[in-house]
Amino acid sequence: MKGRRFYWNWFFERSLAVSGVLSIAILVGIFLLLLNNSWRAFERLSVASFFSLAPWNPAAYDTPSYGVGALLIGTALTTSGAIAIAAPLGIGTAFFLSEIAPAQLRNLLKPFIELTAAVPSVVMGFAGIVLVGPFLARLFGLPNGLNALNGAILLAFMSLPTIVSVAEEAVQAVPKAYKEASYALGANRWETLIQVTLPACYSGLLAAIMLGMGRAIGETMTVLMATGNATAIPQGFFSSVRTITATVAIEMGEVATGTTHYYALFACALVLFIITLIINIAAERVAAQWRKRGQ
Amino acid sequence: MRHVETITIRGSDTEVNLVFHLAEQYMSTDSAVSISITGGGSGVGIAALLNGKTDVANSSRALTEQELALAKARGMTLVAHVFAADALVIIVHPSTGIESLTLEQLGRIYAGDIRDWAEVGGRPGTISLYGRQSNSGTFVYFREKVLKRDFSPALKQMNGTAQIVESVMRDPYGIGYVGLGYIVKADGSLRQGVRVVRLRADVRRPAVSPLNEEALRSGLYPLVRPLYQFTNGEPQGKIRAFFQFEASPMGQQIIVENGYLPPWPEMLAADAELASLKTINFYSDSQ
Numbered sequence: 001m002k003g004r005r006f007y008w009n010w011f012f013e014r015s016l017a018v019s020g021v022l023s024i025a026i027l028v029g030i031f032l033l034l035l036n037n038s039w040r041a042f043e044r045l046s047v048a049s050f051f052s053l054a055p056w057n058p059a060a061y062d063t064p065s066y067g068v069g070a071l072l073i074g075t076a077l078t079t080s081g082a083i084a085i086a087a088p089l090g091i092g093t094a095f096f097l098s099e100i101a102p103a104q105l106r107n108l109l110k111p112f113i114e115l116t117a118a119v120p121s122v123v124m125g126f127a128g129i130v131l132v133g134p135f136l137a138r139l140f141g142l143p144n145g146l147n148a149l150n151g152a153i154l155l156a157f158m159s160l161p162t163i164v165s166v167a168e169e170a171v172q173a174v175p176k177a178y179k180e181a182s183y184a185l186g187a188n189r190w191e192t193l194i195q196v197t198l199p200a201c202y203s204g205l206l207a208a209i210m211l212g213m214g215r216a217i218g219e220t221m222t223v224l225m226a227t228g229n230a231t232a233i234p235q236g237f238f239s240s241v242r243t244i245t246a247t248v249a250i251e252m253g254e255v256a257t258g259t260t261h262y263y264a265l266f267a268c269a270l271v272l273f274i275i276t277l278i279i280n281i282a283a284e285r286v287a288a289q290w291r292k293r294g295q
Numbered sequence: 296m297r298h299v300e301t302i303t304i305r306g307s308d309t310e311v312n313l314v315f316h317l318a319e320q321y322m323s324t325d326s327a328v329s330i331s332i333t334g335g336g337s338g339v340g341i342a343a344l345l346n347g348k349t350d351v352a353n354s355s356r357a358l359t360e361q362e363l364a365l366a367k368a369r370g371m372t373l374v375a376h377v378f379a380a381d382a383l384v385i386i387v388h389p390s391t392g393i394e395s396l397t398l399e400q401l402g403r404i405y406a407g408d409i410r411d412w413a414e415v416g417g418r419p420g421t422i423s424l425y426g427r428q429s430n431s432g433t434f435v436y437f438r439e440k441v442l443k444r445d446f447s448p449a450l451k452q453m454n455g456t457a458q459i460v461e462s463v464m465r466d467p468y469g470i471g472y473v474g475l476g477y478i479v480k481a482d483g484s485l486r487q488g489v490r491v492v493r494l495r496a497d498v499r500r501p502a503v504s505p506l507n508e509e510a511l512r513s514g515l516y517p518l519v520r521p522l523y524q525f526t527n528g529e530p531q532g533k534i535r536a537f538f539q540f541e542a543s544p545m546g547q548q549i550i551v552e553n554g555y556l557p558p559w560p561e562m563l564a565a566d567a568e569l570a571s572l573k574t575i576n577f578y579s580d581s582q
Contacts, residue, residue: 055448057445057448058429059429059435060445061438061442061443061444061445062444062445070448129458129461129462130461133465134465137465137466143420143421143423143466143467143468143469144423144451144462144465144466144469146451146462224454225454225458228451228452228453229428229451229452229453230448230449230450230451230452231448231450231452232447232448232449233448240449240451242452250428250429250430250452251428251429251430253335253336253338253339253342253430254335254336254338254339254342254429254430255342256342256345256361256362256365257346
């Protein structure tokens, strides 16, 4: 006879299946929504002009212009800067936590690092305005600190928890036998770390960096507050930049539905969606490769 | 239980604090009404009104042709109510050495033609432009009135007026535009750390400070603008009562305390023409 347990099992299996399918359906739904609305943008704008360095000025005095080039550069600057800071820091931290720190210290530090993920992005943006920005201005002798570097530093801090926890998992997963073999051959701790552990978890670290990058590229409020939002083509890390995310966030509230501007914002969102999708898929691939090798 | 009527007001960040104080006072006299006020910018408020998501749109600028056409297409009749006037204040960091500017110089600075303070008699250094985002009524007003073309792309677009004040205070080459209410504190004293620039409409006129109320009223100070509240159709019921409260002596006192001016007949007369809208005026009722 089928007991209560059978029905419970049946119920949970089905509900898990439903939630799995649902999350995929939502993702596909978002993609279709973006595609459908962006399509109309490209009926009115040429693809070449959209991806050009023409100014992004939809509310122009005379003729509106929709070029995402400068915005893409803004996003690229803040994200790459963030990764350049967070990757070495995050991986170093991961190595320290899993290989060097005593267990007690590790148990204390790890939750703290993960807790930084809980800092709201408005708070980070505020810190960018009153703390990091003025500090950068003083350090580099700039009139103000509302620039790409400010955004990059804040984003680095925000993507650190992701990078540290994924990287630490990767370091932990390196089989003990590798290290023991290395020690047996007379290698010291440093040599073992650099020449054995690091190559063994290389792809896991790469996945950690990519997931951190995915986190940084999609962040909105912090960059909106801290980078100055100038639409001019950035000249470097000391320029004020406006990212794609900030543009969508700033302008979505005021735009009249059904206008070119409205659809162009969806096109911006689509570009961002595709970039993050590619990064995440690549990260998953790399991670899958590493898991396979670990076994 | 008594029925509480809710009024939603959205829009201009210039107006949000002032309307909040007015509403707070009004609600203390009438417990049957609850007024919720949010900012976001004039453009956001007008879009919300057109989309039926707010009862009142606060706006520091007139409606655009596009918005008027959209209202017409949706069968709405927008009615304007001018409840206060605001002077736009140009602030600079004191170390720029700038005391006064002409309107034309100001326009060329914000358009990016003049890039160095030395060109207008200040301490040499690249000018840092601070302004608002395009959803801001002040952004649009300033562009229409001063630039008559696009802002320089180097304009740093801040999230709110308070952020402009903060940034100009910190940036030795900074210039920004803000509503008078952000410079004059409730006790009548001035915000420290920034310098208020005296403006001249053209080279033949005297440079006047927006802190001089006589210059504002006489029109000598060039950047004085009406603050609007738009409704769909003539305001009725509690909304009407709230607008009447704004025009009452108590409402006017709150407006003055917050650094704004109650509207005066010449300004209203000059503006009704400009807005080419149905306007409603409670000042004649109350006086």
